[in-house]
Amino acid sequence: MSLVIRDIAIEPNLVLAPMEGVTDVIFRRLVRRIGGCGLTVTEFIAAEGLKRNVKKVLEMAEFDPDESPLSIQIYGRTPASMAEGAKIVQDLGADIVDLNMGCPSKKVCAHSGGSALMKEPELARDIVRAMRAAVDIPFTVKMRSGWDHDHKNAPEIAYMCQEEGAEMVAVHWRTRTDKYGGVRELDTLRAVVDKLSIPVVANGDIVDAASALDTMAQTGAAGLMIGRGAIRNPWVFREIEAAMKGEPIPEIDFLERKRVLLGYLEDIRDRFHSEKGTLGRFKKISGYFTKGVPYGSELRQGIFHSQEIGEAIDVVESFFDGLPDRLGPRHAPFVPETFKADSFQPQVAK
Ligand SMILES: Cc1cc2nc3c(=O)[nH]c(=O)nc-3n(C[C@H](O)[C@H](O)[C@H](O)COP(=O)(O)O)c2cc1C
Structure with a gap:
């Protein structure tokens, strides 16, 4: 499988997930130095803060001169401010602008941003349309499989995004109500892949070569996005890349x-x-x-x-x-054990 976002080849087709308080320029540099990651994404950035030139917010959008391809993710609640935010992201020099439609945090959802947009398809459409019209660079969307188990509407929302001009969607298999728990279910991701003609990136609990290959096989996604697995083991991209090529997994001492x-x-x-x-x-x-x-x-x-x-x-x-x-003398190099998602609660999901 290959992942190409308009004319940007993501090689390998492995993406570092946006993570608030983690994927700043320093962490992304660490991941890039280790290698195996084809695309880095900033933590979510408030469009309003970008608009108002808030120093702390602008710092969140900083990147290294050689960091490319880079995607800057923004969130917000009004089409006009999201359009303005997208334009600022483009002017800052990002290769891609990404819309956050997946964050479950109350702080973001309270303002109808993040995953709350999946409950408000009209507003979501307006935001997607406004952002698309505001920029020339590729525009992508990250979402969850739905708001809750009765509303797994990622296929419809993702299709709407595609029709409005999004050029890739990344889908986390959890719903908003799963937060970071829930039982792994990849059918909705498969349905998104089947419905869309733009590339779909699969996300959620990919922590090693085995979980990566399994997610790829079950969903048919064009790429994989890795979050917590990369904080715990930033070599995970190299491990997965090797496995996808059928090469031995590199050992980390x-x-x-x-x-x-x-x-x-x-x-x-x-x-x-x-x-x-x-x-x-x-x-x-x-x-x-x-x-x-x-x-x-x-x-x-x-x-x-x-x-x-x-x-x-x-x-x-x-x-x-x-x-x-x-x-002792027979100590093995580090091979990460698969972790339980529940034991790995992010601080953002209050
Ligand atoms: C600490 C932390 C912060 C996060 N911040 C963001 C964010 O800023 N934007 C976003 O779209 N998702 C955010 N997420 C969700 C991740 O991008 C990803 O979708 C989720 O962790 C599932 O992938 P994983 O199992 O590989 O970690 C965050 C997750 C964690 C653990």
Whole structure:
């Protein structure tokens, strides 16, 4: 399967999911350096904030000069502000602008944004139409399979998006009421793929080569979007890429994990310029990143209790340096175990 959004080839056909508080320029850089990801997407950005030039909001839209293809995702409730937001995204230099129609958070839904739009097809159409008319760059939409189990209307909404000029849709198999739980059901995604002629990207609980190949086979999607699996294991893209090519899965040793974690810390320190901001973000990301690492809870505790950046660095170094001895001579390279979605609740879905 190949994924081409208008004339932008997404190679490989693996997309980093937008994640608020996670997929900022630094995390996306980490993923791009590791490789295997064909398209990065920013966290959701309020169109209203872009319009009003809010510094914090503009920072969320920052990207590296060599970051391409890049999609900037926006959310909002009025067609006019979403159109304006899309235009700003285009002017900032993004390759693609994406509409958030999937976020379940109360903050976003309360303003009729995110997944609430799936309950209001007329408003959704107006927003899609306005955004499409505002920009020349490719325009895509990310949604859930529906609002709830009685309203799995992603096929109809996605079709409307296509007819209004969207050039790719990404669909998370959960409904809004599933939040981040629910029982995996890919039939609705399959129905979207069957109904549309534009590319469809499948999303939800893809965490390793096996879940990726299974999702691809069950849905026939043109590409896959990976969120939490990439925070826990940013090598997941390379693993899936290898599996799709029928190549052996690359093995990641602990030294590489240590190098990437400390490199991430350096990068956020440069960005946040504050001990508190750096430590806060590092604690959050390393909490995900160290899940599945042997004795990982010790590492998480150590990082969590660090008062200073230097202390956190010492904790990471001594933990990873001591790991081979603790595991014995036959210690295996890191192979992530499949995680349960329920144990991985995002902070955004209050
Ligand atoms: C911490 C976190 C923040 C998220 N923020 C966004 C967001 O800004 N925009 C969006 O469309 N979806 C957001 N999502 C949903 C993800 O993009 C994705 O659809 C969902 O996590 C399912 O994919 P996964 O199982 O691969 O994580 C967020 C998810 C998480 C875990």
